[in-house]
Amino acid sequence: MDDRTCPNCRSRRVxxxxxxxxxxxxxxxxxxxxxxxxEVNPNLAAxxxxxxxxxxxxxxxQPADRANFESLYRWMTSITSxxxxxxxxxxxxxxKLVRYLRARGVDARGIEPSRPLFDRFLAGDTAFTCATxxxxxxxxxxxxxxxxxxxIEHVADPRGFxxxxxxxxxxxxxxxxxxxxxESAAAKLFGKRWHFYYPYHLSYFSPRxxxxxxxxxxxxxxxxxxxxxLRSIGYVIRYSAEFILGAAAPAxxxxxxxxxxxxxxxxxxxxxxxxRVAD
Numbered sequence: 001m002d003d004r005t006c007p008n009c010r011s012r013r014v015x016x017x018x019x020x021x022x023x024x025x026x027x028x029x030x031x032x033x034x035x036x037x038x039e040v041n042p043n044l045a046a047x048x049x050x051x052x053x054x055x056x057x058x059x060x061x062q063p064a065d066r067a068n069f070e071s072l073y074r075w076m077t078s079i080t081s082x083x084x085x086x087x088x089x090x091x092x093x094x095x096k097l098v099r100y101l102r103a104r105g106v107d108a109r110g111i112e113p114s115r116p117l118f119d120r121f122l123a124g125d126t127a128f129t130c131a132t133x134x135x136x137x138x139x140x141x142x143x144x145x146x147x148x149x150x151x152i153e154h155v156a157d158p159r160g161f162x163x164x165x166x167x168x169x170x171x172x173x174x175x176x177x178x179x180x181x182x183e184s185a186a187a188k189l190f191g192k193r194w195h196f197y198y199p200y201h202l203s204y205f206s207p208r209x210x211x212x213x214x215x216x217x218x219x220x221x222x223x224x225x226x227x228x229x230l231r232s233i234g235y236v237i238r239y240s241a242e243f244i245l246g247a248a249a250p251a252x253x254x255x256x257x258x259x260x261x262x263x264x265x266x267x268x269x270x271x272x273x274x275x276r277v278a279d
Contacts, residue, residue, distance in 0.1 A: 006026075007156065007159060036203075068229045087101060087107065095125065099127075109128070147175070148176070154203075155202060158213065178268055178271070180269075186267040223271065232258065
């Protein structure tokens with residue numbers, strides 16, 4: 001491990017934690033942010049064929065999608081109204097959330113920086129653009145609502161990411177995000193074996209470090225929870241094999257793809273922020 005600079009606060013007081021699957025993990029002694037430094041960012045280099053079976057299953061339409069999105073929608077609308085509003089989804093993935101929101105009367109748009117994901121799931125749909133926040137921040141007028149679910153952990157420069165979010169939010173606008181909670185009981189219990197320590201994840205926040213990072217960009221935390229989702233047993237088997245054990249997913253997992261259970265390890269935080277009202 002070499003000396004590093006914290007991507008969150010730019011401190012040089014960084015401590016080596018461990019190496020897992022040839023990736024080094026670090027902790028900042030000043031802000032307590034944790035981060036990974038793979039030699040090549042797999043989020044930018046990966047092709048669809050290189051993704052794990054569990055992740056490809058996550059991207060494809062699932063019978064539980066509607067129930068999961070309806071639960072998420074209820075949480076979001078308990079914080080701010082959405083119907084008829086312009087909404088930007090950052091890191092749209094396969095576009096499932098945006099399409100659900102549009103069916104609910106939300107003027108939702110999505111951006112996805114991964115060309116393989118965009119070409120496979122989003123190309124030809126005018127609601128989506130293959131772009132990053134930097135690409136669109138000067139071309140788009142700000143949005144009243146911005147979302148980034150399961151995204152910031154994939155970002156090597158979270159400071160720049162939050163700056164881009166701030167630039168895309170109206171004064172008083174709401175930003176929703178979800179990300180693994182590095183100070184959750186599960187993270188502490190499993191240590192380096194925690195399932196969210198894997199190569200695609202580069203940035204690890206706790207509620208405290210995330211709140212402090214967001215405040216630097218004019219974003220005040222207004223709500224936080226640890227929500228679960230319906231998951232198929234087949235998905236859980238594939239995920240456990242590939243992301244926890246580092247092994248190939250067993251073929252027999254498909255027998256359980258139609259059996260769904262509520263799953264919540266309370267190690268993923270869902271957070272709402274409001275942009276400070278301009279003077």
